[in-house]
Amino acid sequence: MIAPVAVFDLDGTLVDSAPDIHAALDRLMARLGLPPFSRAEVIGMIGDGVRVLVERALAARGRCFDPEALASFSADYTARAAEATTLFPGIPEALAMLEAAGWRLAVCTNKPAAATAALLGALGLEGRFAAVGGGDSFPTRKPDPGHLLGTLAAAGGEPGRAVMVGDHRNDIQAARGACLPGIFVAWGYGAPTMAEGAAALAATPEELPRLLPALLGQGLA
Structure with a gap:
């Protein structure tokens, strides 16, 4: 029988990466002569990938999207992605x-593959996952189910034996589109309203070790 696959979002689900994303955005703003941001x-x-992140940041400061700003942020963040980022408590055990x-x-994850690999390596998680689908690993990204299905196939899984775990509406929508159950996690960055359509809440x-097997109708050995 094909092994069940637990597919996790990264930012806000496995790792608390907001401190390093915040620091990188503020460094970008400083380079552009613009005010910094609050953590909130x-x-x-x-949640929607690095390009949208930079677009939103620039728009919040009255600026149009700038490809050079995106490149600057991406290089800086990738090099310093794990300075303050940590796994959420309880994740290693789960x-x-x-x-x-x-x-x-x-x-x-919608995070670019290079930054994802750098972060997982710095946290000692390199090689821990059967597959890692970054935001630029496939032609589509979450909430498009193709991103999730591509990652699942790379992990050797199938929708009937998999569960998606995430903190954003993109995760739940991708899971629904791929016809597999999605768990919305309450410790992440997404508002509670983003849980709409989730098969379960954590x-x-x-x-998680109890919820995932229950959604596939099996017990945890």
Whole structure:
């Protein structure tokens, strides 16, 4: 039987990356001679990929999108993506329990693949996942289900034996479009309204080893 696959979003789900994204955006603003952001402003911009992040940041300061600003931010953030980013408490234990129960792990994120690889490597997670689908790994990205399905196929899984876990409406919409259950996590950056359509809600990472098997109608060994 094909092993079940747990597909995780990255920012706001596995890792608290807002501090480093915030710092990189403020460095970009400083280079452009513009005011910095509050943490709440930055969190509201996260979830739709780096281009949209920079677009939103520039628009908030009355500027049009600038490809050079995007390139500057991307290079700077990739080089310093893990200075203050950490795994959310309880995530290492949840991943270990799922692995012990025979689950494969995968990441499907709108963060560019290079920055994702740098971050996972810095956090000691390189090689931990059967597949990592970045925002530029496929022709589409979340909420398009093609991004999730491509990541799942790369992990050797299939929709009937997989669950998507994320903190953003993009994760839940991608899961619904791919015809697999989606778990909305309450500890991330997404507003509670983004949970609409989720198959389950997780208040803490400790709930994941129970919720994922339940959604596939199996118990956790």
